[in-house]
Amino acid sequence: MNDIEFIETLKQKRNACDYSQSRLAQELQISRQNLNEIENGKTKASKEMKHILLHYLDYCNCTQPFTLTIDYLRVRFPTTDALEIIKNVLAMKSEYFIHEDYGMFGYEEQYIYGAISVNASKDSSMGVLLELRGMGCRNLEYVLQARGIDWYYFLSSCIDYQGVFKRIDLAVNDMGGLLDIEILRERYYANKVWKRSRTHEAVDSGKLSGTHGDTAKTFYIGSKNSSIYFCLYEKEKEQKSKGIKTDIKNRFEIRLKSGKAEQTIEQLVFSRNPEQTISSLILTQIDFPVYILWDIFLDNVTTSLPFIMTPVAVNMDKTKRWLERQVMPSLLMIKEIEKQTGANYLEEIDRHTRLTEKQELKIKQMTTDIADMIEKDTAVPQGNDGIF
Numbered sequence: 001m002n003d004i005e006f007i008e009t010l011k012q013k014r015n016a017c018d019y020s021q022s023r024l025a026q027e028l029q030i031s032r033q034n035l036n037e038i039e040n041g042k043t044k045a046s047k048e049m050k051h052i053l054l055h056y057l058d059y060c061n062c063t064q065p066f067t068l069t070i071d072y073l074r075v076r077f078p079t080t081d082a083l084e085i086i087k088n089v090l091a092m093k094s095e096y097f098i099h100e101d102y103g104m105f106g107y108e109e110q111y112i113y114g115a116i117s118v119n120a121s122k123d124s125s126m127g128v129l130l131e132l133r134g135m136g137c138r139n140l141e142y143v144l145q146a147r148g149i150d151w152y153y154f155l156s157s158c159i160d161y162q163g164v165f166k167r168i169d170l171a172v173n174d175m176g177g178l179l180d181i182e183i184l185r186e187r188y189y190a191n192k193v194w195k196r197s198r199t200h201e202a203v204d205s206g207k208l209s210g211t212h213g214d215t216a217k218t219f220y221i222g223s224k225n226s227s228i229y230f231c232l233y234e235k236e237k238e239q240k241s242k243g244i245k246t247d248i249k250n251r252f253e254i255r256l257k258s259g260k261a262e263q264t265i266e267q268l269v270f271s272r273n274p275e276q277t278i279s280s281l282i283l284t285q286i287d288f289p290v291y292i293l294w295d296i297f298l299d300n301v302t303t304s305l306p307f308i309m310t311p312v313a314v315n316m317d318k319t320k321r322w323l324e325r326q327v328m329p330s331l332l333m334i335k336e337i338e339k340q341t342g343a344n345y346l347e348e349i350d351r352h353t354r355l356t357e358k359q360e361l362k363i364k365q366m367t368t369d370i371a372d373m374i375e376k377d378t379a380v381p382q383g384n385d386g387i388f
Helices: 003-016 021-027 032-039 047-060 082-088 134-147 151-160 181-189 235-240 258-271 274-283 292-303 317-341 345-352 357-367
Strands: 066-077 098-100 109-113 116-120 128-132 164-174 200-205 216-221 228-233 250-257
Touching (some): 003 032, 003 047, 021 047, 032 047, 047 292, 066 134, 066 151, 082 109, 082 116, 082 128, 098 357, 116 134, 134 151, 151 258, 164 274, 216 235, 235 250, 250 258, 250 274, 258 274, 274 292, 317 345
Antiparallel strands (some): 066 128, 098 109, 109 116, 116 128, 164 250
């Protein structure tokens, strides 16, 4: 974006927010005269100032700038019976789970519902491992919504079943685009930061149109081998590169393992204060002083951070994207060959194709009412003596 385009965009965004120059200057702690000269082209704004002005106006146009979601969960239970966990923790009927004779993380088998994975082993020291990646969390939220409960209740029930939390990723969703990953990276490299860990990594990925500006920027702060580290990335760009639409502009993910995951989940469940939990995790690890957008971010995190669910039913979206990218071009080619040669390849293929048992079960997962897949009157055990 050149200077003329920047000035025009700035004016449009400011007017869309119904902001006067005085109000915008006051909230960003700059002089009105300086802002007026920038808009009139008399003063050239620095790269950082351009970013501050545009990102802040995007933020001002957002009704709920930040939310909190769980984007990964891994918890181990002291039993070798996966069906017990499916029934009593997930409160679901096991006949809707696909059984595989292999598991993740060295487990012997797993039961799968959508992206929810329950891994089991005959080795009692391994127990049963529940793993929820991003979509697994969304699929579970669909179940929780049907049960009329929230994450607080579910995590509490995991604790009651002596579950040990091995990892949790807490995602602060930036809906308005206030977080500026590029500028945060530059400030970090310029040592305009207080940090507990010196380890960091910058990644540019998801190129959209072949230009550097269209890459999705990611910034890791802290060691991936430690009990806590952060992953900041441009969520909208990352998803767009995969052909997926999202309302989330950026993400600040807090990735926690082992004892730190246990401690944080217990604090979250018992305090039910996500603002206090998240702000404490961030401020004990990182701070960007004298940077107004970071101050505004922290103010939001400490005062208004709704812990939300975004339920997603088991669906065909991933398969549909695969069909569009990998299969449909070949089908069009076959149809054109059939048209020109008179062959009947697709009819022959269709005649010999049968659904597998796994595919039949996937159909049941997607077409059965969620209420019919939930176990009724599942009791939550009380008074456990310890954790596994």
